[in-house]
Each structure stands twice: as C-alpha cells, then as structure tokens.
Amino acid sequence: MKKFFSTALARGLVWQLIGTLVGAGLVTGIRAMMGLSITDTFFFTEPAWVLGAFFGVLFFLAGNGSVSDWFKWSRGIDTPEHHEDHYTGWEKYLNVSLDHKVIGIQYTVTALLLISIGGLFALIFRTELAQSQLQFLTVDMKLFGQNGPQLYNTLMSLHGMIMIVSILLGIAGIINYVVPLLLGAQDMAFPRLNAFSFWIAVPAAVLLLMSLVLGGFDTGWTGYPPLSVRAPVGVQMFFLGVAAAGWSSILGALNVIATIIRMRSKGMTAMRMPIFVWAAVATSIIALTATQLIGLSFQLVMFQRLFGMGFFDPAKGGNPVLFQHLFWFYSHPAVYVFVLPGLGVISELLPVFARKPLFGYRWIAMSSMGIALVGFLVWAHHMFTSGMNEYLRVPFMYSTLLVAIPTGVKFFSWVATIWKGKLTYPTPMLFVLGAIVVFLLGGLTGPPNATVSVDLHLHDTYFIVGHFHDTIFGGFVFPFFAALYYWFPKATGRRMNETLGKIHFWLMTPSFFVLTFGMMQIGLLGMRRRIVDYDPALGFDSTHLVLTIAGYLIGLSVLIFIYNFFNSIKNGEKAEGNVWNSRSPEWQVPSPMPVHNYDQPFEVVGEPYDYGLPGSKYVEFSSPAKSKHK
Amino acid sequence: MSHTQDKSAALRQGVLIFIYLAALTALEYFIAITFKAVSILVIVAMIKAALVMYYYMHIYKLNAESEDDEHSYEYKTGTNRLGLWLFLLSDSFVFAGLMTTRINLLGLTRPHLDQLLGLVVTAILLLSSFFMNRGETAMSHGDKKSFMNNTLVTFVLGLGFLLGVVLVEWRLAAEGGLVASFGNPAAGPMGAVFYIMTGMHAFHVLTGLIFLGVVWNNARKNLYSARQHWGVEAAAVYWHFVDLVWIFYYPALYLIGRVV
Structure with a gap:
C-alpha cells in the first residue's frame, strides 16, 4: 500500500485534489471580495468548480512528474534522451515511463477500466429499461442531488462519453504499442x-466521473444547447473532461x-508499410x-x-444550430477515428490466419485515407431534423453515401483474402471474423440513416442506437479484443487461455446480435432513444427484457476476458516465439520485447503480406558485424 | 534551396518582406474604407499569409534533406519541426472554428471599434514579426548579441500588442457599449464573438511571450549556436503563427461588413 501511494498515479491524484481546492478557493475568495455569493448547491459556485477542475488537471500533470523534463529544458538543463525505468512489475505501469510499450499498456489497461465503468453504467440503466414504468430509478429516490430519472439521464450521457474516451485510449494503446514495433x-x-x-487522460477520466456527483447532466453525450446551458454544474466537469481527453x-x-x-526502418517505403500503419x-x-472543434464547441x-x-x-x-455544426465537425469523423484502427487490425491479422497475401494492399491503404478525407465532409447528416437550411441536406446525404465506397473496398479485400485461404481459428481470428460480420451489419444499416427521407423517421430512435453499436463493436470492440489476444504474447511472453477466449467470443457474439437486432427492431416501431420510460401499450416490454439479458451476457463475457487477461499475465502458457507464424518484424524476435525493441535494425526487402509465396521475405535483420560496420 | 546563405542578403530579404506586408496592410485598410470589397480583402489576407509562411516561417524547411543518422541534431530538428507544424495545423482549427462562428453569427456586420487603434496594434504585431525574423537570422549566423537585442524588441512589441488589445481596446470597446453581456441580457452575440476571438488570440500571444522569454534566457546561458538552435527556430515560427492568425482576424473584426 505504501508503495502505491508513492507512485506517479497516486501523487497526481493527490495534486489534482489540491489543485481543485486551490482553484475553487481562488474564485471563492475573489467572489467574497466582490460581495457575490460564495456557496451553491454543491458547496462551491459554478465558476469556482470550473477553475478548480482546470487547476486540478494542471496540478495533476505538474505533480506527477510527466512534464518535469520540459521544465528542465526551459531552464536550459539537459536531460538524457531515455530514462531507464527504475521500477519493475506493476509499479512500472503506475509511474511515468517514456517507453512506448509501457505507455501502450498503460493506455490499454486504462481503456479496459473505463470500458468496465461505462459498461456498468449501461447495465444500470438497461436494468431500469427491462420493464416499462419506473422500478428503481424512481422520482422519489435521491442520489448526488438527482432523482431517479435525472440519474438515468446522467448515466446514459456518461455511458456515451466514457465509452468514447475508453475507445480513444484503447486505439491509442494498440497504436502506441504496435506502430513503433512495426516500423522498426x-x-x-x-x-x-x-x-x-x-x-492527461487520467485527470480527464476523473473529471468525467466527477460530473456524476456534481448534479450530473441530462444532455446526452452531445451536450446540445440550450439543454446544456440549463444543466447542473456537472456538465461543466463533462466539458472540461472532454477537453482534457x-x-x-x-x-x-x-x-x-x-x-x-x-x-x-530502411527500405520501408509507403507502399511497404504494414497496413495497420x-x-x-x-x-x-x-x-x-x-478534435479541436468539439473542444471549441464545448x-x-x-x-x-x-x-x-x-x-x-x-x-x-445566437444560433443553437451553429453548435451542432461545430460539434459534429469532430463528432462524426470521430467514429472514423474509432473504427479505422480496428479495420486496420482486421486487415493486418486476416492474412496471418488465412495464410494468403492480403488482397489489394494498395486499395486498402488508400481506402483508409479515403474514409478519413470523406469523413470531413459528412457531419451535417446528424442534423437533418435540426432545422438547418434544407438545401444542405442532399449534398450531405450524398457525401455520406460516398463513404460506403472505400468501406466496400475493404470488405471486398477481406472476402477475397479469405477466399481459398487455409484458415485456422484461434481466438484472435474468431474476433476478426466476428468483427467483419458485425461491421457489415453496421455498414448496411448506415445508408438508411444517411438517406434524408428515411432519416426523418429514424432520427433519435433505437434504430440509430442499434446501428451505432454495430459499427463500434465491429469497428472497435471486436478488433480491439482480437488485437489484445494477438499481441498479448508479444507483451508478456505468455498466451491468454484459448478456452476462456472462445467462451468469451461465443458468449459475446450471439448476445450482441440479439442486443442490436432487438434495438433496431423496436426502433423501427418507434422506440425513442435516451428516455427512461416507455408506454407499456407500445408492447416493447418483452423485447426490452431480452435486450437487458443480452446486455448482462455481454457484461459477463467481458468479465471473463478481464479475468483471462490478468490471470494470463502470471499463469498463461509460455509463448516466447513466433506463436502465430507471422511475417511481421516484431514476431521475428523473442517475446517479451526487450526495452529498446530490436537489438539489430532490420531492412524491408519484400512485400509485407506475401503469405504462402515460397521464398518471399518481408524483413531482413542485419547481422551484428554488418551493423557495426554501418 | 539556399535562402539564408548570406547573412546580409537574408536580412535584406526580411526588410523587403516587411515592406510588402506593410504595404498590403495599408492596401487592406484603404480597400475597407473605400469600396468594401470582401473578396479582395480575403485575397490580400491570403497573399500576406503566404508571404509570412514562406519567408518568415520557412515552411519549405519541412522538405529539407537531412542526414541518415537518426541520432544527429539535424535529423531530430527535422522531426521536431514536423511536430511543431502539425501542432500549428491542429491549432489553426480552433481559430478557423472561431472564424466560422463569427461568419455565422455576425455575417456582413462588424462591431463598432476604434479604427486607428486597430491599425496601430496590427502594425505593432507586424513589426514584432519583422524583428523576430531578424533575431532568428542573427542566431542562425551565430550572432548571439544581435539575436538577444532583436528578441527583446520583439518581446516589448508583443507585450505592447497584448496590453493594447486587452487593456486599451477591450476597455474602449466596453465603454462604447460592446459587452460580452455580463448581466446585460439585451447584448447580442457581437460582443461575445469579439471577446472570444481577440481573447483566444491574446492567449496565444501570451504563450508566445513566455516562449520568447524562455529562449532569450537560454541564449543568455549560451545554449544556442549557429548550428544548434532549434528552440529559437520554434519560438520564431510560433510567434509568426500568432501574427498569421491576426492577418485574418484583423480584417474579420475591423474591416469587413458594416458597423452595427
């Protein structure tokens, strides 16, 4: 325990608390001198909480030592390029490290923690929804200054944003760990x-959770004014948390x-980069x-x-629709931020387990760029019912439908890669295949929403919720799990348990289908999203009960995964070699990866995905003598 | 490309660019008070921005060849330069977002502001960019003393701009009835847009001043040489970026549209 309190994480959190009090105290003092009120519902006034939260983030970063080298540089003191880590074991991950592999794991574990919190919130409000009428989130209950339905709103809103942050951290984790290894x-x-x-993501997560206890907010993760202008002070914590994240x-x-x-590394031209890059x-x-635009709008x-x-x-x-434009300029492309790395994982792993070259490498590479660029031009498809100028609807409809083309290129390539391949089905491959199917459902349910005439009916229904979860599970959650199962041996030198992995997959996938199909079905019939209760006469009770059960099964499967993950770090089967028989450079050296990655630099001498072509080679490591010569 | 081979030639180029920029600013002002052509103002602003990005911020250096050795100072400076430009790209989205807000809420109207004061602070900021360029040119030829003097002038001018906007301009505007609607429910978005745009820019000026202070202090400690002065280059590019934003914000707030 004593060890824990001396870690950078604990120090940062203590400093965040101090910073919050300093900032809030400062504003309170100034207000007292100006003769303004100094307390409010949640002890401090709103301006005091805002400055306090802002100072809290700054104090966290200054206090835990992640900016100390920069301060030294600004005073003209040089620091070594790399610090050796003083810590071993779990302490390494709770302290500031400059090693991309450690940071990647820090990101990933934080993402798993936030996924669990966000999932817990979902299960709480899903339980309330299992039946019409209010069961436990009733008007009479009071928690954190909110009654039941208000708490529902807060949990629903926080489920959205905490999951978004966890996705951002999850992709950052995989990218951080893998990209430098792939590049050499x-x-x-x-x-x-x-x-x-x-x-900076840690105090951000703290701020998001603080919003729950400071009165919450009832705006959904989108925070539209005028609702967000009237919401309790919790919405300010939400804004600041999003800004930090x-x-x-x-x-x-x-x-x-x-x-x-x-x-x-040498020889890695653009068209020989691994597809995940x-x-x-x-x-x-x-x-x-x-991302700047969501920060600005908030x-x-x-x-x-x-x-x-x-x-x-x-x-x-003023103009409330302007907010929606600024907000969606980030928040639509954001979903491509979430799914593009996942689609990259699919393309990266599929050839390994199909033992065939990736079909149409160049097209896949360009389709990622195409999705990213077209993604900048589609934001207003979220606003067909917002009252924006009507002539904007059709161009945004067509630009949105255009996204289907590069996405279709990816599907074509995956199917062609699988075709006549020698497929094996270890857990990562199961998740890759699951991702393809789920993302296909997400993709097919997209164009109806993009079509103006249909969207006017579908807007703000459970159909949208089902579609969205399909895209994010297919584009992020499934590939994320695939990536974790796949690169786990690289990070730890051990494998995750296959049986538990398969249970995880076979429990999660059908439950997930039930969940999203059910959502889309009642959505088409008129179930509104984001509401705490629904009319029993609609006849949705039984479907909602099934959805809730499916939600719990997904939660259970993720718990199995988390047990498997942490248990396998110590007790997993040893796997120090090239477990997946991959051509990728990081698997050509023993696991776990040494601190400074490759002892010998490598040179790229061939195509990355020529599986099954005799004599083909992707990388060549220089021999020690040769590298000394260089 | 060899833009800075010879010190006196580089300094002369700096003067020439400054004259161009000053003339274009005068032209802007003239257009605004005579025939109010927004499209011409946009074109002039883009020409000014291009001049600053090429001759003062040296954007072409992103393309510079560097050695193969990844541990050399030159190679790392190339990476740092790319990082800085990526940051500026990201930052420019904030300013673009505010510009969108201005266009959406105010359209072809603008707040009632003191034209002379606007022209003066714009000239001060432009002049500071000129001295910053001189300072950086001096440092890249190893002339520490000239660098420090020029940076000091830049700093003083930058401080003058900051105080001119925040202390003088904001107070004059508020006295003239332009308020962010503190306790005044009747106030339109005009004041809100004016204060958020100038405020966000002033915040960047402030960080730029801190940056200048840091490199000035490190130069005093002899940490930079003709070959190794990435800190100086970064501070200069950042400072010019602050000027670049004002090239668009000045006409947007002072020159375009009719006064309300």
Missing part, C-alpha cells in the same frame, strides 16, 4: 509528449504521424485536426454559462 523504431518520435498524452487524443495523433513519417495515419489525421457553451456570452442563445441573437 526504438520509440515514438516524442517520448515525453507520449507520456504527457497518456497522463481531447488534448490526449490530439497530441497522441501528432506523435503517431511524426513517428510514421520520420522513423521507418496506414490505418494509424488515417485515424491520426482526423484526431489531430477535427468551450463556447462553457463561456455562455459562465459569462453570459450568447453564442447559442437565440434570445441574444
């Missing part, structure tokens, strides 16, 4: 920025792009630029609440 680099281009990007994503993306452009580039381009609402600046207040000449 020693580390990311900016190791300190990498550590910073991870550590956004910086994590922006700076992480910056690092990925710089690493890929500058740190590829292409996906990482595409996703990073969106995350780097568009910041403007924040200022409207704090200073009365009427950006989105029609009574003051």
Whole structure:
C-alpha cells in the first residue's frame, strides 16, 4: 500500500485534489471580495468548480512528474534522451515511463477500466429499461442531488462519453504499442509528449466521473444547447473532461504521424508499410485536426454559462444550430477515428490466419485515407431534423453515401483474402471474423440513416442506437479484443487461455446480435432513444427484457476476458516465439520485447503480406558485424 | 534551396518582406474604407499569409534533406519541426472554428471599434514579426548579441500588442457599449464573438511571450549556436503563427461588413 501511494498515479491524484481546492478557493475568495455569493448547491459556485477542475488537471500533470523534463529544458538543463525505468512489475505501469510499450499498456489497461465503468453504467440503466414504468430509478429516490430519472439521464450521457474516451485510449494503446514495433523504431518520435498524452487522460477520466456527483447532466453525450446551458454544474466537469481527453487524443495523433513519417526502418517505403500503419495515419489525421472543434464547441457553451456570452442563445441573437455544426465537425469523423484502427487490425491479422497475401494492399491503404478525407465532409447528416437550411441536406446525404465506397473496398479485400485461404481459428481470428460480420451489419444499416427521407423517421430512435453499436463493436470492440489476444504474447511472453477466449467470443457474439437486432427492431416501431420510460401499450416490454439479458451476457463475457487477461499475465502458457507464424518484424524476435525493441535494425526487402509465396521475405535483420560496420 | 546563405542578403530579404506586408496592410485598410470589397480583402489576407509562411516561417524547411543518422541534431530538428507544424495545423482549427462562428453569427456586420487603434496594434504585431525574423537570422549566423537585442524588441512589441488589445481596446470597446453581456441580457452575440476571438488570440500571444522569454534566457546561458538552435527556430515560427492568425482576424473584426 505504501508503495502505491508513492507512485506517479497516486501523487497526481493527490495534486489534482489540491489543485481543485486551490482553484475553487481562488474564485471563492475573489467572489467574497466582490460581495457575490460564495456557496451553491454543491458547496462551491459554478465558476469556482470550473477553475478548480482546470487547476486540478494542471496540478495533476505538474505533480506527477510527466512534464518535469520540459521544465528542465526551459531552464536550459539537459536531460538524457531515455530514462531507464527504475521500477519493475506493476509499479512500472503506475509511474511515468517514456517507453512506448509501457505507455501502450498503460493506455490499454486504462481503456479496459473505463470500458468496465461505462459498461456498468449501461447495465444500470438497461436494468431500469427491462420493464416499462419506473422500478428503481424512481422520482422519489435521491442520489448526488438527482432523482431517479435525472440519474438515468446522467448515466446514459456518461455511458456515451466514457465509452468514447475508453475507445480513444484503447486505439491509442494498440497504436502506441504496435506502430513503433512495426516500423522498426526504438520509440515514438516524442517520448515525453507520449507520456504527457497518456497522463492527461487520467485527470480527464476523473473529471468525467466527477460530473456524476456534481448534479450530473441530462444532455446526452452531445451536450446540445440550450439543454446544456440549463444543466447542473456537472456538465461543466463533462466539458472540461472532454477537453482534457481531447488534448490526449490530439497530441497522441501528432506523435503517431511524426513517428510514421520520420522513423521507418530502411527500405520501408509507403507502399511497404504494414497496413495497420496506414490505418494509424488515417485515424491520426482526423484526431489531430477535427478534435479541436468539439473542444471549441464545448468551450463556447462553457463561456455562455459562465459569462453570459450568447453564442447559442437565440434570445441574444445566437444560433443553437451553429453548435451542432461545430460539434459534429469532430463528432462524426470521430467514429472514423474509432473504427479505422480496428479495420486496420482486421486487415493486418486476416492474412496471418488465412495464410494468403492480403488482397489489394494498395486499395486498402488508400481506402483508409479515403474514409478519413470523406469523413470531413459528412457531419451535417446528424442534423437533418435540426432545422438547418434544407438545401444542405442532399449534398450531405450524398457525401455520406460516398463513404460506403472505400468501406466496400475493404470488405471486398477481406472476402477475397479469405477466399481459398487455409484458415485456422484461434481466438484472435474468431474476433476478426466476428468483427467483419458485425461491421457489415453496421455498414448496411448506415445508408438508411444517411438517406434524408428515411432519416426523418429514424432520427433519435433505437434504430440509430442499434446501428451505432454495430459499427463500434465491429469497428472497435471486436478488433480491439482480437488485437489484445494477438499481441498479448508479444507483451508478456505468455498466451491468454484459448478456452476462456472462445467462451468469451461465443458468449459475446450471439448476445450482441440479439442486443442490436432487438434495438433496431423496436426502433423501427418507434422506440425513442435516451428516455427512461416507455408506454407499456407500445408492447416493447418483452423485447426490452431480452435486450437487458443480452446486455448482462455481454457484461459477463467481458468479465471473463478481464479475468483471462490478468490471470494470463502470471499463469498463461509460455509463448516466447513466433506463436502465430507471422511475417511481421516484431514476431521475428523473442517475446517479451526487450526495452529498446530490436537489438539489430532490420531492412524491408519484400512485400509485407506475401503469405504462402515460397521464398518471399518481408524483413531482413542485419547481422551484428554488418551493423557495426554501418 | 539556399535562402539564408548570406547573412546580409537574408536580412535584406526580411526588410523587403516587411515592406510588402506593410504595404498590403495599408492596401487592406484603404480597400475597407473605400469600396468594401470582401473578396479582395480575403485575397490580400491570403497573399500576406503566404508571404509570412514562406519567408518568415520557412515552411519549405519541412522538405529539407537531412542526414541518415537518426541520432544527429539535424535529423531530430527535422522531426521536431514536423511536430511543431502539425501542432500549428491542429491549432489553426480552433481559430478557423472561431472564424466560422463569427461568419455565422455576425455575417456582413462588424462591431463598432476604434479604427486607428486597430491599425496601430496590427502594425505593432507586424513589426514584432519583422524583428523576430531578424533575431532568428542573427542566431542562425551565430550572432548571439544581435539575436538577444532583436528578441527583446520583439518581446516589448508583443507585450505592447497584448496590453493594447486587452487593456486599451477591450476597455474602449466596453465603454462604447460592446459587452460580452455580463448581466446585460439585451447584448447580442457581437460582443461575445469579439471577446472570444481577440481573447483566444491574446492567449496565444501570451504563450508566445513566455516562449520568447524562455529562449532569450537560454541564449543568455549560451545554449544556442549557429548550428544548434532549434528552440529559437520554434519560438520564431510560433510567434509568426500568432501574427498569421491576426492577418485574418484583423480584417474579420475591423474591416469587413458594416458597423452595427
């Protein structure tokens, strides 16, 4: 326990608490001097909480040591390029490390933690929905200053945003761990920025959870004004948490792009990069630029609440639809941020388990870029019913339908890669195949929503919810699990248990189909999303009960995974060699990966996915003597 | 490309670009008070931006050849340069978002502001960019003393801009009735847009000033040389970026549309 309190994580959290009190105290003091009220429903006033939360993030980062090297540089003190890690075992992961592999694992475990929290929230409100009428989230109950339906709104909203943050951290985890290994680099281009990007996500998660106890918010994850202007102070914590998580994503993306452009090993031309690297580039381009717009849109609402600046207040000449434009300019491309790395994982793993070359490598690479670029032009398809200018609807409908083309290219390539392949079915492959099927369902249910005439009926129904979960499970959750099962031996030198892995898959997949098909079915019949209760006369009770049971089964399967994950670190079957018989460079050296990655640099001498072609070679490691000569 | 082979030639180029930029700013002002052509103002602003990005921010250096040795200072500087430009790209989306907000909420109207003051602060910021360029050119030829003097002038001018906007301009605007609607429910989005745009820009000026202070102090400690001065280059590029944003914000707030 004593060891825990001396870790960077614990220090950061203590400093965050101190920072929050300092910031809130500062505002309270100034207000006292100005003769304004100094307390409110949640002890401090809203401006005090906002500055407190902001200071909390800064204090966390200054206090846990993730920015200390930069402070040294600014005073002209040089620091060694790489710190040796002083810690071993679990302590290594709770302290600031500059090693991309450690940071990748930090990201991944944090993502799993947040997925569990977000999933727990979903199960709570799913339980309430199992039957019409209010059962336990009743009007009489009171928790954190909210009654039952208000708490439902908060949990529903937080489920969305916590899951989004966990996805951002999850893809950052996989990209961080894998991309430098695939490139043959020693580390990311900016190791300190990498550590910073991870550590700023921790206070961000704390802020998001703080919103739950500070009155919550009832806006959904979208935070539309005027609702978000009237919501309790919790919505400010939500805004600040998203802003901090956004910086994590922006700076992480910056690092990925710089690493890929500058740190590829010899011979790795653009068209010989592993396909996952292409996906990482595409996703990073969106995350780097568009993320600023969600931060900005929330910041403007924040200022409207704090200073009365009427950006989105029609009574003051503002325009609430402007918010939606700014917000969706990020938040639609964001779903491509979520799924592109997952689609990259599918393309990366499929040839390994089909023992065949990846069909149409160039087309896959370009389709990732195509999705990313078209993704910038489709945001207003979320706004067909918002009252925006009607002439904007049709162009946005067509640009959205255009996304189906590069996505279709990917499906074509996957099917062609599987065709006549010598398939084996270990757990990662099961999840890859599951991802393809689930993402296909997500893809097919997309165009109806993009079509204006149909969307006017479907908008804000459970059909949208079902479609969305299909895309995200197919594009992120399934590939994420595939990636974890696949690269787990690389990180630990042990395999995860196959039987438990298969139970995980065969429990999660059918439950998931039931869940989303059920959602889409009642959505078509008129079930509204985001509401705590529904009319029993609609006849949705039995379907909702089935959906809730399916939700619990998914939760159970993830628990099995988490047990398997942590248990296998110590007790898994040893796997130090090339367990999947892959051509990729990281599998040509023993597991777990040494601290500075490859002892000998490698040179790319062939195509990455020529499985089954005799004599073909992707990488060649230089012999020690040769590298000394260089 | 050899743009900075010779010190005096580089300095002369800096002066020339400054004259172009000053003339274009005067032209902007002239267009605004005479025939109010928004499209011409946009074109002039884009020409100014291109001049700053090429001759002051040296965007072409992104393409510079560097050695193969990944551990050399040159190679790392190339990576750092790419990182900085990616950051600026990301940051420009914030400013673009605010510009969109301005266009959406205000359209072809603008707040009532002191035109002379606007022109003066714009000139001050432009002048500071000129001295920043001189400072960086000096450092890349190993002239530490000239670098420090020029950076000091840049810093003073930058501080003058910051105080001119935040202390003088904001107060004058507020006295003239332009408020962010603190306790004034009748105030339209005009004040809100004006304060958020100038405020966000002023925040970047402030961070730029801190950056200048840091590199000035490190130069005092002899940490930079003609070959190794990435910190100086980064501070200069960032400072010019702040100027670049103002190239668009100045006409957007002071020149375009009719006064309300």
